[in-house]
Amino acid sequence: MRRTSRVVVAGAALGVVLSGAPAASADPGFGEYVALGDSWAADASLTQATDEFVPLGCAQSRGDYAKQVAAALAVPVFRDATCGGATTKNLTAPQSVPQGLNPPQFDRLTPTTDLVTLEIGGNDAALAATVQSCLTTDPAATPCLDALVVDGVDQMSLNILAAEPTVIAAVQGVRERSPRARILLIDYLQGVGIGPGCFPTVPISDPDADWLGRKLIELDTMLARVADATGAEFVDTYRTSAGHDGCQPPGTRWVEGLVPWSTTPPGPAVPFHPNQLGADHQARSVLAALGR
Template identity: 70%
Template sequence: MRKISALLIAGVAVVAGWPGAGPASAAPGFGEYVALGDSWAADATVTTPSTEFVPLGCAQSARDYAKQVAAALAIPNFRDATCGGATVHDLTRPQEVTGGVNAPQFDRLTPSTDLVTLEIGGNDTGLAPAVQDCLTLNPAVSPCQAKWVPGGVDRISAQITAYEPTIVAAVRDIRERSPHARILLVDYLEGIGISGGCFPRIPISDTDAVWVGRKLIELDAMLARAAAESGARFVDTYRGSAGHDACQPPGTRWVEGLIPFSTDPAGLVVPFHPDQLGADHQARAVLAALGR
């Protein structure tokens, strides 16, 4: 995400078609896998960071879902370009982070790349900084509504809709660089439900919590449409994540809240990002989309 401490969580239960996909038993092996995306793809962490593929400032987890997928499929050539704070622009330009520069993520793609995962869009649409604006000490106040829905016009909804062609173009750019790749567009699992919040554990009013939950659903719906239009496979991580949002107790939640400590694994975490249980769920969803 643009700010690692920002929230980017979302949901919709839609699966777009995958042209040419055969039955699960016929799923072939892969020789070269490239993972692309933002902090939710990197499963941003300060407890188990990895600098194998990116600078430390990307906060990429040593057990993010892409690494789990690569290991489960025994892929011999794997590159993980995911980085906290990434936007679509960082797919094609260097991204400065603490401790170095993450090269343009598309630089990891080659003509022989045959599997790509992409999870991105929350920073681009403005949802991550919008969630930070929701924080309040007064549960009767809804600052997100005041700032982002002036006069009843929802600016985040408009930005989500406007960014759909950019996501479509990004998938098509991947296909130009790696014409034989199976491309999976991954959505964001549920972090805040649409039934309300859990003030004061997460200092957001119920009204704003419901609004955030619905914006997350809109974001994932946009990603599903972009996948269908571009011919990518949509990976639905939201399905199955209900009841595992940041308001749930340790061991149940798959996304951490504002308090920067988790039991999964034990240690400091990046607020409003998947914990290890969330990363494990993402990995299962990707593997299921591949018929594994």
Template identity: 65%
Template sequence: MRSLVASAALCVAMTGFVAAPATAAPSYDEYVALGDSWAADATFNRSLLTTEFVPPGCAQRISNFARQVAAALSVTSFRDAACAGATTADMTAPQPVERDLYLGTNTPQFDRLTPDTDLVTILIGGNDAGLAAAVRGCITPDPAISPCRQTWIVDGVDRMSQQIAAAEPKVTAAVAGIRQRSPAARILMLDYFEGVAANGGCWPTVPVSPTDADWLAAKLVELDAMLARVAERTGVQLVDTYAGSAGHDACQPPGVRWAEGLVPYTSDPPGPAVPFHPNQLGVDYQARSVLAALAE
């Protein structure tokens, strides 16, 4: 395995991220990162892809927020289990990942935890609720058509709200699983920052109708509120990335937006992008948010 120091140095050099002062947070020896594609900070840019801890199908970015945090804290041991498409079920079960002709399986994410783990970050729940998959179904060539609301709201009942509520006990159980395996760990739970703008969106730049853009924005708020409830109930620390992300959604111009829209290309840095996921500016924002939370 490559040394953490070498990997972290590469991440900082690639992103221009400025590490926090060493005195900004307590010291940690063993850091484990868990989560889905927003934790892996998934990328289609093969020059930024890392397979150090996961198979290539996980699309894990070598400069993701967890690696930046590990570099800033100079932890002795670091393992990153985050994988695109992950749900809470993949914390304890193998996750088959087949993407771009890559075959492989990400071992259960909790396998990286030990009794000596003293720092854990987790970002999970979007796939449990099905919100990530729902975004793709909102794409429309006609702004007068709102396929998401038509699909998800039936007889006045919002099924996405139901799925978000159903995901809550699963995320709660994931926190309990971390505590069981790493009882001394400080646990930070991240939420999802704003990716699709409310107030009508920006069709056709992001080809989602104004009605569906507002619906998606509201569902993300619901999802983040659920994560906040879990954090409060379980006593873990919430890293609220949503609160500081206004004005950096996918409707904004390059250099301002922290998440990409439908077009699978980003200028930050130039290259292939995963639609509706953080670009490097968003990744750096996540890292800053975690380090600020650790310093509290």
């Protein structure tokens, strides 16, 4: 399959909002950067969606953290394969999306790739889709707990454990294709905390909200284990995003709630996904991990 390359010379050339990232580095230290992952890596956006690297149906933001990192480092060659809805299968198999087909994400890797960011696993565990099934008009209802915790067995915990070997294989697949690459495994922002939620602002009951918060921690803990097992570098965006979950007011929250409207940037948003403030935090976290 034909490989495509994009050259990044400055943030302005990409139309990237660099509100949260440092200025471009005179000595990037990296020659070829590839970004891989799902909608939280694409920082899925309706107002800033771009088809520069992937089909428009991937909802990849022109201000996602990978583009910010590439611009801040002035990386000469950059490819952003991230796509909403991606699972680890879509690293090696094409992903059908509205308005197109995203080729296997690994197709963007080459033997000369020397920087890779990877954020994946939430869709493999079905945690992202499960959030929608927790919505209710009854503050006493617990649709997620009722469906997913039966006789003391938590199906979501099992899903997360089952996703672990697939994420391990994903990191190993990156290393096989790009043996020189520095691999950063990114976790998921604190979109929901532990404890009571904010019903009805986000119409999820307190017990289900607390359960979701704990499952998110389990998912991020699994990713940390994968990084440890594979020698990838773990980038913790969760602990540093406390107090910026979807229950917080506009301007404070880094992850949107149910109401599909954002102030950063103004306009329709993808529910339960990072807004631009969240993308900026992800970019700062990656750059900090790189010592920038």
